Amino acid sequence: MNQEQLPWVIKEGPRTDRDITVYALSTCGFCKRALAFLDHKGFRYRYLYMDQIPVDTKNEIKAELKATFNEYVAFPFVVLDGKSHLVGFIEPDWVRTLGL
Amino acid sequence: MTEKTVEQTRTFTKMVAAKQGWVLNPDAAFYEILAEGLTTNWNRHGYFLCPCRDSDGSRETDRDSICPCLWSKDDIATQGHCFCALYLSPEFAASGKTPGSIKDRRYGD
Numbered sequence: 001m002n003q004e005q006l007p008w009v010i011k012e013g014p015r016t017d018r019d020i021t022v023y024a025l026s027t028c029g030f031c032k033r034a035l036a037f038l039d040h041k042g043f044r045y046r047y048l049y050m051d052q053i054p055v056d057t058k059n060e061i062k063a064e065l066k067a068t069f070n071e072y073v074a075f076p077f078v079v080l081d082g083k084s085h086l087v088g089f090i091e092p093d094w095v096r097t098l099g100l
Numbered sequence: 101m102t103e104k105t106v107e108q109t110r111t112f113t114k115m116v117a118a119k120q121g122w123v124l125n126p127d128a129a130f131y132e133i134l135a136e137g138l139t140t141n142w143n144r145h146g147y148f149l150c151p152c153r154d155s156d157g158s159r160e161t162d163r164d165s166i167c168p169c170l171w172s173k174d175d176i177a178t179q180g181h182c183f184c185a186l187y188l189s190p191e192f193a194a195s196g197k198t199p200g201s202i203k204d205r206r207y208g209d
């Protein structure tokens with residue numbers, strides 16, 4: 001599906017070297033922590049609250065992510081540069097993966 | 101369906117924690133996100149769906165993820181906190197460690 005038409009929120013930041021896409025839930029503490037982490041580190045990224053889009057659309061996105069990354073989708077689910085991913089928020093893992 | 105307030109949700113979480121011998125997440129800001137998330141989910145779905153899980157679309161299929169979720173007891177015993185980190189074991193809380201995401205056992209071990 002064409003995800004570009006979805007209600008993405010773009011967060012600007014001075015670090016633009018990584019293409020970061022976050023699939024999150026507006027109700028989730030770890031998702032909020034993950035977004036705050038990216039803000040604090042100054043990354044430019046985009047996020048989508050999956051609980052605020054139609055269920056059919058959400059399920060389609062989840063199926064695409066599962067097929068692409070061979071992993072069930074839990075939140076936050078982050079796609080880096082379109083080719084790798086992180087699931088959940090464990091700060092040391094994010095620090096290492098983002099090369100901080 | 102009668103809507104719930106965040107205060108009513110806080111009361112619910114306190115009752116669950118007291119009954120199970122668990123500790124509510126002592127990080128006040130994090131706890132508030134979860135209490136507000138649970139409230140949103142109640143008012144959206146009619147039940148306290150785990151704030152860190154999305155709905156499959158019906159109460160029947162979400163049943164295992166209604167707070168306290170099916171895996172909470174085991175996750176708290178083995179990992180120190182439940183999936184969303186609303187509830188902590190007394191030992192984990194006393195350790196001062198910060199909870200991090202754990203595997204979602206909804207999709208199997």
